[in-house]
Structures are given as C-alpha cells and as structure tokens.
Amino acid sequence: MSEILICTGPVKSGKTTLLMQWATTHKSIDGIFQPVIDEKRFLYHIGSRTLKALETNSEMNTFIIGNYRFSNESFDWAKNLLLDCFEKEIDWLIIDEVGPLELEGKGLEPAVSKILNERARLKCMIICVVREKLLDQFLIHYKLNNSYKIFNAAQI
Secondary structure, three states, X not given: OOOEEEEEEOOOOOXXXXXXXXXXXXXXXXXXXXXXXXXXXXXXXXXXXXXXXXXXXXXXXXXXXXXXXXXXXXXXXXXXXXXXXXXXXXXXXXXXXXXXXXXXXXXXXXXXXXXXXOHHHOOOEEEXXXXXXXXXXXXXXXXXXXXXXXXXXXXX
16 A cells, blocks of 8 residues: 655645655656745646646636635646556655645545545555645545654655
C-alpha cells in the first residue's frame, strides 16, 4: 500500500513553493500543484509541466467561494490528471492542496477520495498538502487513522 505523507503548515507559509523546489530534484513524479502567481491561483500538472488558470474572471462554468471565482473546467482537468496516475508507474504522487473545498466534496473531489481509498493500487508515495488548521479535519474526513506521516514544509 502506498504511504501517505502530509505536508502541512500555516496558510501562505511556502508549502507549495518548497515542495515545487523539492520536486525539481526528483524523478518519476506526477500530480498537481496549486501555485499562486501574481495573486491568482493556478493548477500545475507536474507530468506535462502544464499551467492552467484556476481563478478566473469568466462567469461561465465557474463557482464562487468568498472573493474567488474558480473554473470548474480547470478542476475537472486536474481531477482527470490525478486519476490517470493509477495507470502510471511513478515514485511520487503530489496532491496540492487538499483544503476546504475537498472537505466539502468539491474542488479535486472525488479524485482525492479515490486515490486515498484505493492507494493499494498505487505503488508510489503520496504527498498531500494540507493547511495546518485543517489537518485534524483532513485526517477524520479521509479516515486515515495512523497510516500517514506528517512533515512541515520547512523540513523538506
């Protein structure tokens, strides 16, 4: 069964940035990063090195959370890429980030649940990025019990 590593820290503490830097020194990695570039959130597919806007000004096929408007199309793209990892031989799968949307069944769901529930089918390490204040909710929501290790982004 794949081991789950949880990269945690406060909001805007550099979790994604540090993990992206770490990923450049490793091979056989796939998954999704959610970097913030010029104050806008993007999705970055590690395998194809493709960047796609997640935040949008468009009103078509979007949903609004607070002051943010997110593209459903971009989330669908990312979910499909994550699910494609079941068919790949990789050493690392990165899911950045599992946050409030996923805990409400939105965002990268149901892909995150499928990966975590069916991780026996994967032969890789799974790294989930989770905000420090959501860590307990994340562990309960995904019923991880003691099948994980936690590290702070500063430990990378």
